[in-house]
Amino acid sequence: MDPEHPSVLIVEDEPxxxxxxxxxxxxxxxxxxAYDGTEALESIEETVDIVLLDRRMPGLSGDTVLDTIRERDLDCRVAMVTAVEPDFDIIGMGFDDYLVKPVSKDELHSIIDRLLLRSSYDxxxxxxxxxxxxxxxxxxxxTEAERKTSQEYAELEDRLAVLKANVAETMEELLESDSYRRLCQDITRETVFED
Incomplete structure (x- = not known):
């Protein structure tokens, strides 16, 4: 990733x-x-940082493109930008974020900024x-009633609870680690010396 000029691939069938x-x-x-799924898969490469992907396209759907991106194990973040209202089927999909059209310029910039930040996370x-x-x-x-009756949603909440506990445990271990404390001190010193 070029932090000065990150690359974004827009996959949208409406030119x-x-x-x-x-x-x-x-x-x-x-x-x-890329104006369709086939063109997207032909043009996507290791250097793409962010993909803005429409779900509903003729030929290869955005869902298929997304699956292929993940199968290829490409290190990029994917935001679905689509008119398709989300349903519980999104839980199993490998995207990073989801915007429902119509979207504004500010929304696109905001989603890209968030995804670029997330790229730096483990x-x-x-x-x-x-x-x-x-x-x-x-x-x-x-609705709350729809969420309560969805098995997929219950599994999503369980996965989130487990991940939050794991992240909290990892953070606790890092905070207790002397090497983490030294790293923070080194970063602080570097910042002071640069100022």
Missing amino acids: DLANLYAAWLDEGYDVST EQLQTLFALASKKALLDAQK
Whole structure:
């Protein structure tokens, strides 16, 4: 990842919309577009940092593209940007975040900033944030009654609870570790000397 100019691939079957997104993002990112799933899979490579992916496209759907990205084990963050309202099926999907169209320029910039920040986290934290995003999305879109009757949602809550406990345990171990304390001191010293 080039921190100065992260790369964003926009996968959108409506060319006017894809080009609008590209124009909104062009100033801060290295932007490329793909107008269908096949083109996306042909153009995606190891250097793509963020993929903005439409779910419903003719030919290869965004869901299939997402599955292929994860099967290839590409180290990129994926945000679904789609008109498809989320349902409990999203729990098992491998995306990092989800936006429902229409989206604004500010929303696109915000989601990319969040995903770039998450890229710096370890795998455990990336998973935690991806699951927390799904839960927040479903909390906003589904009634309490729908959530209570969904087995998938219950499993999502269980996974989140386990991950939160694991992260808390890891943080506790780090805080107790003398090497972590020394690392923090070194970082503080570096910052002071740079100022």
